[in-house]
Amino acid sequence: MLVAFSVAPSGTGNSDGSVHDAVAAAVRIVRESGLPNRTDSMFTTIEGEWDEVFAVIKDATEAVGAYGSRVSLVLKADIRPGYTGELTAKLDRLDAALENDG
Known part of the structure; x- marks a missing residue:
């Protein structure tokens, strides 16, 4: 499966709204x-x-939680049993389709 997620703290106290340190903790x-x-x-x-995917997302979300009083988590999943390597294969198929159109 592929899961795209975005996680960010709120209530950080940063006047500029910056969350890059929290996001870096999650990406790490x-x-x-x-x-x-x-x-x-x-x-x-x-x-x-x-x-394994959701364990990593849980750990990343908990890491972000250290940077604010609340955490926002957005998920989108592509569940396709029996397929691996789709992180790049989907893009390869898209590029091939674009080349064939031109």
Whole structure:
């Protein structure tokens, strides 16, 4: 499965609304998990089995919780049993389709 998630604290007390330190704590946990992952400006996507993916997301969410009085968590999942490597394979198929259109 692929799970894209965004996690951020609120009630941080930062007047500029910056949450980069909290997000860095979450991304560090994802990267140290050893699971395939990708982070962009909006979401971190992680690939693996249910239990391992959600354990990492739980740990990342708890790490962010140290930076504020509340935590916001947004999840989107693509559950496709029997497939692996979809973190890059989906993009490869998209690129191929774009090349064929041109």
